[in-house]
Amino acid sequence: MNDDYVTGEGFFDAEELDHGSLEEELRRAAAILDPVPAELRRIAVEAYALHDLDARIAELTFDSLTDAVPVRGAVDVPRMLTFHTGDLTVDVEVTEEGLLGQLLPPQPASVEVLHGPRAGASLTTDDMGRFACDAPPTGPFALRLRAGGEVVVTEWMRA
DSSP: OEEEEEEEEEEEEGOOOOOOHHHHHHHHHHHHHOOOHHHHHHHHHHHHOOOTTTTTEEEEEHHHHSOOOOTOOOOOEEEEEEEEEEEEEEEEEEOOOOEEEEEEOOOOEEEEETTTTTEEEEEOOTTEEEEEEESSOOOOEEEEEETEEEEEEEEEEEO
């Protein structure tokens, strides 16, 4: 097998290949031939900025779309979601009118509805750990909760 490669400067042996230079040359070519759109780069940077290194992830443990037994004749039933992390449970009901949720055990918390790279509605729980949002989520969404000095982020869901 021939280990010679062709570049704009002629042939060279595979042992002489400088991977760092090759990578840089490929990056320059990609930037010229297929540049990343500025809007996509901005969204990616903003999405990374939402990343909380200290946040716990609340895993989805129940979704009425996949886990519930259908009831004959039921129309426009709300979507029920349950997330768990450690000793915290987050129950959420998604309807055409918005979101209703509750933290168990009940506790004061601030709740942000995340839509893509930007935070949406900022909510506060009541004495029973309940929160509500008048605007239904569209597209992918997640919840970021700040309670008792901890940050919890739910898995991303599609409304």
